[in-house]
Amino acid sequence: xxxxxELLKGSLEGIVLQHISCGxxxxxxxxxxxxxxGFEDIVEGTVYTVLLRLEKKGLLTVERRPSxxxxxxxxxxxxxxxxxxxxTFWKKWAFLVDKMAILxxxxxxxxxx
Amino acid sequence: xxxxxELLKGSLEGIVLQHISCGxxxxxxxxxxxxxxGFEDIVEGTVYTVLLRLEKKGLLTVERRPSxxxxxxxxxxxxxxxxxxxxTFWKKWAFLVDKMAILxxxxxxxxxx
DNA sequence: CCTCCTAGATAGTGATACTAAGTAGTGAAT
DNA sequence: ATTCACTACTTAGTATCACTATCTAGGAGG
Numbered sequence: 001x002x003x004x005x006e007l008l009k010g011s012l013e014g015i016v017l018q019h020i021s022c023g024x025x026x027x028x029x030x031x032x033x034x035x036x037x038g039f040e041d042i043v044e045g046t047v048y049t050v051l052l053r054l055e056k057k058g059l060l061t062v063e064r065r066p067s068x069x070x071x072x073x074x075x076x077x078x079x080x081x082x083x084x085x086x087x088t089f090w091k092k093w094a095f096l097v098d099k100m101a102i103l104x105x106x107x108x109x110x111x112x113x
Numbered sequence: 114x115x116x117x118x119e120l121l122k123g124s125l126e127g128i129v130l131q132h133i134s135c136g137x138x139x140x141x142x143x144x145x146x147x148x149x150x151g152f153e154d155i156v157e158g159t160v161y162t163v164l165l166r167l168e169k170k171g172l173l174t175v176e177r178r179p180s181x182x183x184x185x186x187x188x189x190x191x192x193x194x195x196x197x198x199x200x201t202f203w204k205k206w207a208f209l210v211d212k213m214a215i216l217x218x219x220x221x222x223x224x225x226x
Numbered sequence: 227c228c229t230c231c232t233a234g235a236t237a238g239t240g241a242t243a244c245t246a247a248g249t250a251g252t253g254a255a256t
Numbered sequence: 257a258t259t260c261a262c263t264a265c266t267t268a269g270t271a272t273c274a275c276t277a278t279c280t281a282g283g284a285g286g
Contacts, residue, residue, distance in 0.1 A: 001208045003201075006123030006273070009242050011209065013119070018216045028264050037212055046243055048265060053242085070263035071251045088116075090217065095114045096124065097210060099150055103131045104203065119241065122273050141233050159274055161234060166273085183232035184282045 002041060014089040016050050017078065020060065021086055026073040027051050051076065059085050115154060127202040129163050130191065133173065134199055139186040140164050164189060172198050 019030055031047045051074075054060050059082035063075045078086065132143055144160045164187075167173050172195035176188045191199065 001205065004123075004205055004209065005243055005271095006126070007205055007209055009122035009273070010119030011213065012243070015213070015216060018219070022219050022221055026264080031264095037215070038208070039212070041244090043244075044265080045245075045247095045267085049243080049267085052266085067251085067263075069252065071249090071265070073264070092114065092117055092120055093213065095151070096117065096120055097213075099152070100124065100128070100206065100210075102150065103128060106131070106135050108135050118274055122242075125274070139233080154275090156275075157234075158236080158276075158278090162236085162274080165235080180232075180282085182283070184234070184280095186233065 001038060004039070004041070008039075011093070012046070013050055013054065014086065014093060016047065017054065017059065017082060017086045017089065020076050021078045021083070024075050024077045026075050028073070054082070057081075057085075114151060117152070117154070121152075124206070125159070126163055126167065127199065127206060129160065130167065130172065130195060130199045130202065133189050134191050134196070137188050137190045139188050141186070167195070170194075170198075 015034070016030060019025065019033060025033075027044065027048050030051075031042060031044045034042045034047070051060070055062060055076075059079065060076045061079050063077075064072050065075060067073045128147070129143060132138065132146060138146075140161050141157065143164075144155060144157045147155045147160070164173070168175060168189075172192065173189045174192050176190075177185050178188060180186045
């Protein structure tokens, strides 16, 4: 799916947080997970900037450990603040999904006189 | 609901288009419709900028007509391009909702050894 | 005259995803 | 040995978008 850029604003952060909440992981893995999920146009740069932002917000714990395949990996885990933030995110998302469903269900009222 | 700003990026455009598709309307009415829907923090300035953007994209037909209550109203209707654009928007939205549901369903896999 | 409601426009700001380019480690192919 | 491919992270710059704040303006009521 293409042209999701604007819709992803705000959601991508939650998407990344949610994936990290499933277990410790790192940027490169997250990127390929998202591509496999169907977000084909996501590139590494995008994911890394999200991760750095989440880290600056104090939502993640970070640990660098060597990889057996390449450079060091930067492993992330959710901390308590991250879990709270993620819970709030899902509430907002549920609100939006609910309102969008209401809107989508509304039919065209014929204004022809 | 507060703090929806980032999540609304990309969706607000579709929300406004969808409402217009239900019948000819104008900015002030749209604003109050959205507030009533639950988007309490939406203000007029935001809606007008969305409308001007949609107009520049060639998705709306515009007609100014006097109001019996105040200044002239600027009435909007979807044109064919707008209808196409809206259909594409709903496909993108459905894609995102689907992926988010998959993500939300994934449980924490316990990494404790 | 003043206030409130109706109705629209716009310059400036901040947040975000994306573009594009770079650095670096490892291993396989040539 | 050199090149290529894959792994892994960083960052400067850009475009888009919602929001802030302020402005103009018409009409109704006090």
